[in-house]
Amino acid sequence: GKEAAAVRDALRVRGVASVYLSDRDSVFASDEARDLCLWLRGVAEPQDMRRVRAALGSRTVGLSLAELYDLATQDELLDQRAEQMRELRMVWQVQGVLAMLRQSLHVLQLAGRWRGQSDGERRLTNVLHLAELLQTASSQLDGEQALIRWLAQQIDEVNAGGAGDSEEQTVRLESDEDLVKVITIHASKGLEYPVVCLPFAHSHRMLEAHKTPVLQLDDGEGERVWTLDFDKDDTKVADHDRLREDLRLWYVALTRARHALWVGWSPVNRQGGKSCVNHQSAAGHLLGGGLEFEAADWLPKLQALEKDADEHRLSVQLVSASAEVPLTVWARPAHTSELRDALSCTARIDKSWTIASFSRLTRDLASQTLLHMATPRPADDEPPVDAQALPEQAEPQAPWHRFAKGPSAGNFLHDQLEWLAADGFALDAPKAERLKKRCDNAGYKAQADDVVQWLTRVVAQPLRGPGSPLNALGTLLPEMEFWLPAERLHAREVDALCQQHLLPGVSRPQLPDAQLHGMLMGFADLVFEHEGRYWVLDYKSNHLGADDAAYTPQALAEAMAHHRYEVQAALYMLALHRLLRARLGEAYNPAQQLGGAVYLFLRGIDGPAGGCCTLPAPIELLDGLDAMLNAEVKA
Numbered sequence: 001g002k003e004a005a006a007v008r009d010a011l012r013v014r015g016v017a018s019v020y021l022s023d024r025d026s027v028f029a030s031d032e033a034r035d036l037c038l039w040l041r042g043v044a045e046p047q048d049m050r051r052v053r054a055a056l057g058s059r060t061v062g063l064s065l066a067e068l069y070d071l072a073t074q075d076e077l078l079d080q081r082a083e084q085m086r087e088l089r090m091v092w093q094v095q096g097v098l099a100m101l102r103q104s105l106h107v108l109q110l111a112g113r114w115r116g117q118s119d120g121e122r123r124l125t126n127v128l129h130l131a132e133l134l135q136t137a138s139s140q141l142d143g144e145q146a147l148i149r150w151l152a153q154q155i156d157e158v159n160a161g162g163a164g165d166s167e168e169q170t171v172r173l174e175s176d177e178d179l180v181k182v183i184t185i186h187a188s189k190g191l192e193y194p195v196v197c198l199p200f201a202h203s204h205r206m207l208e209a210h211k212t213p214v215l216q217l218d219d220g221e222g223e224r225v226w227t228l229d230f231d232k233d234d235t236k237v238a239d240h241d242r243l244r245e246d247l248r249l250w251y252v253a254l255t256r257a258r259h260a261l262w263v264g265w266s267p268v269n270r271q272g273g274k275s276c277v278n279h280q281s282a283a284g285h286l287l288g289g290g291l292e293f294e295a296a297d298w299l300p301k302l303q304a305l306e307k308d309a310d311e312h313r314l315s316v317q318l319v320s321a322s323a324e325v326p327l328t329v330w331a332r333p334a335h336t337s338e339l340r341d342a343l344s345c346t347a348r349i350d351k352s353w354t355i356a357s358f359s360r361l362t363r364d365l366a367s368q369t370l371l372h373m374a375t376p377r378p379a380d381d382e383p384p385v386d387a388q389a390l391p392e393q394a395e396p397q398a399p400w401h402r403f404a405k406g407p408s409a410g411n412f413l414h415d416q417l418e419w420l421a422a423d424g425f426a427l428d429a430p431k432a433e434r435l436k437k438r439c440d441n442a443g444y445k446a447q448a449d450d451v452v453q454w455l456t457r458v459v460a461q462p463l464r465g466p467g468s469p470l471n472a473l474g475t476l477l478p479e480m481e482f483w484l485p486a487e488r489l490h491a492r493e494v495d496a497l498c499q500q501h502l503l504p505g506v507s508r509p510q511l512p513d514a515q516l517h518g519m520l521m522g523f524a525d526l527v528f529e530h531e532g533r534y535w536v537l538d539y540k541s542n543h544l545g546a547d548d549a550a551y552t553p554q555a556l557a558e559a560m561a562h563h564r565y566e567v568q569a570a571l572y573m574l575a576l577h578r579l580l581r582a583r584l585g586e587a588y589n590p591a592q593q594l595g596g597a598v599y600l601f602l603r604g605i606d607g608p609a610g611g612c613c614t615l616p617a618p619i620e621l622l623d624g625l626d627a628m629l630n631a632e633v634k635a
Contacts, residue, residue: 003200004182011180015329017121018180021187026169027133028151028158032126035060036101037151040134043092043100044144046085049078056081060123061108089144094354097147098135101127121174129172140481140523143359149407185253196257199264204246204281206270207239216241243285250282265302267295354518358568361491361511399450400603401546410541412442413602414525416455417539421478421526425459425471432456454602461605463537465598465614466530477527480536482575486629489516493628498567501621508561520629524572533595534580536572538565540601551604556613560599566615569597573617574625590619 004020011018027033035058042048042055056063056071063071071078084107092100105111105127114120134147141147154169181193207215215230215238227234254261265283267276276295278284287301302318309316403409416438420427427435432452439448459470466473495511526537542559544550560566573596580588597615604611 003203004184007182007199012119014327015331016180017178018182019174021181021183025171026158027126027129027171028154028169030126030130030171032060032123033130033151033155034058036127036130037148037155039104040097040144040148040151043085043088043104044148046082046089049082052078052082052085055085060110060127062110062113092144094352096135096355097138098131101131101134125172125174133168139355139521142357142522145407146359149411185249188256189252191256192258193256194258195260195262196253197262197264198253201263201265201283202268202278202281205242206277206280207235207242212238243280243282246282247285250286265298267298350517352517354516356516356518356520357522358571361494361514361516361567362564398454398548398606399447400454400605401548403447403450403454403603404444405541405543412444413451413455413541414539415442416451417458418478418525420455420459421470421476424476425469425473427452427456427459427471457605458600458602458611461610463598463600463614464610464612465596466528466533466535468530473528473530475529478525480524480527480575480579482522482524482572482579484520484571484575484578484629486516486518486520489520489628491515494567494570494625497621497624497628498564498570501618502566502570502615503557503561506557506561508564508566511564511567520571522568522571522575524575527576530595533593534576535595535598536569536576537598537600538568538572540565540599541603542601543603544601548604548607551601551607551609551611553609553613556599556601556604556609556611559601560613565599569599569615570621570625573597573615574622574629577617577622578626590617590622594622 008018008020038051038058039055039061042051045051053071055061057068071081088100088104088107091103105124110127111124114123117123130151134151137150138147141150158169212235214226214228215234216224216226217230217234217238219225230238263283268278268281269275270277276293276298278295278298279288279290279292284298287298287305293301306316306318416435419438420431423431435452435455436448439445439451444451462469491511491514499508524536525539528535528537540559542563544555544559573594577590577594580590580593584593594617596617599613599615601607601609601611601613
C-alpha cells in the first residue's frame with residue numbers, strides 16, 4: 001500500500017493519472033464520507049445556521065477562503081445558501097437522498113470544479129458511491145435523521161477498525177481507461193500489459209523471530225500449521241519459505257510485459273545497518289546466486305546480466321540514475337471528437353411519484369405548537385404547590401428510569417429486542433451473558449447489568465390486550481416490511497380518520513397538509529399471533545417522567561397523540577389486515593382474528609398501565625384507509 005501510494009504521488013506530480021487496482025479501503029473511511037455527513041445535516045436542518053455553515057465549510061464543497069469570509073460577514077449570502085438547502089431538502093423528501101445528492105453536485109458545480117483537480121475523479125466517484133449506499137440504506141430507515149445516524153455509525157465503525165470490508169463498501173475505481181494501472185504483483189497473475197515498471201524490485205519482508213508473533217510451518221506430514229511456539233531455527237525455515245514465494249511472484253512480475261520491462265534497483269540496508277541485504281530479495285537471490293554482496297559489488301553483477309542478455313539475443317540496457325532527475329510534466333494531447341445531436345426524450349415521467357413512510361406523513365410536527373407533558377393540575381380546592389418547598393426527589397425506583405435517553409439509546413434497545421425476538425424472547429443465563437457483550441460493544445458496558453434486568457422484566461411482562469408476555473407468544477414475525485401503493489393519499493384525510501377512531505378525546509397536533517403519490521412503506525417492530533388473533537407491536541423508549549407514576553394510561557395516550565403514533569399504528573394494522581386478507585381469503589374475519597396494536601413503553605413496565613397503550617382495530621378505520629389508498633385519480 002505504501003509503495004502504491006508513493007508511485008501514484010510521483011505520477012500525480014508529473015501530471016499522469018493513475019488508478020490503484022488493488023485498493024480494498026472502505027469508502028466510509030474517505031474524507032468525502034465525513035464531509036457528506038455534514039452536508040446531510042445541513043440539508044436536513046436548513047434552519048440551523050450552524051449546520052449550514054459546517055456543511056458549506058467542508059473540503060468537499062471546497063469554497064474558497066474569500067467565499068467563506070463573505071458567508072461569515074454577509075447574512076444575505078448565507079440566507080441564499082440556506083434557501084438552496086431548503087430546496088434540496090424538498091428534493092430529498094420527494095425523490096430520495098440519491099436525487100438530492102446528484103442535485104447538490106449540480107447546484108454547487110462540484111463535478112466541473114473537481115475535473116480540473118488531480119484527485120477530482122476519485123472524489124466524484126466516492127460521492128456517487130456513497131450516494132448509492134445511502135439510497136439503499138434509506139429504504140430500511142425512517143426519515144433523514146435516521147439516515148444521518150446510519151452514515152455516522154458506518155464512519156465510526158470503519159475508523160474504529162471494524163466492519164468496512166464488505167464488497168459494497170470497497171472503494172470503486174474512478175476509471176480504468178487511459179490511466180497508468182498500479183497493481184500488486186499477486187493481483188497481476190494471468191494479465192498482460194504493454195509496458196511494465198517494477199520500481200521496487202529489491203523489496204522484500206524478511207521474517208525475524210523478534211518481530212514475528214506467529215509462524216506457519218510444515219508439520220513433516222505435508223500439512224502446514226500455525227504455531228506460537230517457535231525458535232530462531234524455525235524462523236529461518238519460515239523465511240526460506242518466504243523467499244520461495246517471493247521467487248514465484250518475481251517470475252510473475254517478469255513475464256507480464258508485452259514490449260518492455262523497466263526494473264528499479266538500489267542497495268538496501270535494514271534498520272540503519274551498514275551491510276547490504278539485497279541478496280535476501282527474490283531479484284538479489286537470482287542475480288547473486290544466493291550469496292551476500294556489498295552495495296558496490298552489485299554493479300558488476302548487473303553489467304554481467306546486460307552482457308549475457310546480448311549473447312541470448314535479448315535487449316537489456318543498464319541505465320544509472322543521475323543525482324538529479326529533471327521533473328517533467330506530461331501534457332495531454334489535444335483530442336476533439338465530433339459531437340452527436342442530443343437525443344430528445346418524449347416519455348412522460350411522473351415526478352410526483354415517491355416513496356414515503358410514517359415519518360413523511362408526520363414530518364414537521366416539531367414546528368407546530370405541540371402538547372407538553374406536565375404534572376397533573378391540582379384540584380380547585382387544593383392550595384397551589386410552592387416549587388421551592390418541594391422535597392428533594394428520591395432515587396428512581398428502577399434502573400430503566402435512569403438509563404440513557406434519546407434516539408441512540410432507543411435504537412440500541414430496539415436492536416436488542418429484535419435480536420431476542422429471533423429466539424422467541426428467551427433470556428436465560430447464556431443469553432444474558434451475550435446480551436452483556438452486546439451492551440459492551442455498543443458502549444453501554446456500565447449499564448449492562450441494568451439492561452439485562454430491564455429486558456428480563458420486559459419479555460416476562462404480560463401485555464395489556466393479548467394478556468400474554470412476549471416470551472410466551474405464539475408465531476412471531478419481527479420487522480415485518482410492507483409496501484402499500486397509494487394514489488394521491490392526503491395526510492389530512494388520514495388525520496381525520498385516525499382522530500375519529502383512535503384515542504378519542506385526546507387532543508393532538510394536526511398532520512401537515514401533504515399528499516403522497518407512490519408507495520407507502522414501513523417496518524413493524526413485531527407481528528405476532530396469540531390465541532387465534534393477530535397483533536402488531538411497537539417498542540417505545542420515550543422518557544415520560546422520573547418514576548413509575550409518570551406512566552399512567554392517560555400519560556401514555558397523550559404521548560401517543562403528541563407524536564401521532566396512532567397514525568403509525570393505523571398504517572401497521574392496515575398492512576397486517578391486507579396480509580391476512582390475502583393469505584386467509586374468505587376464511588378471514590377481522591372482527592375475530594385481528595387483535596389491534598400494542599405500543600410497549602419500555603420505561604413504564606411497572607407503571608399503572610404496565611407500559612402498554614393498546615389500540616383496537618376498528619374495521620371502519622381499516623376500510624376507510626383501504627379506500628384512500630385505492631382511490632383512483634380523477635381527471
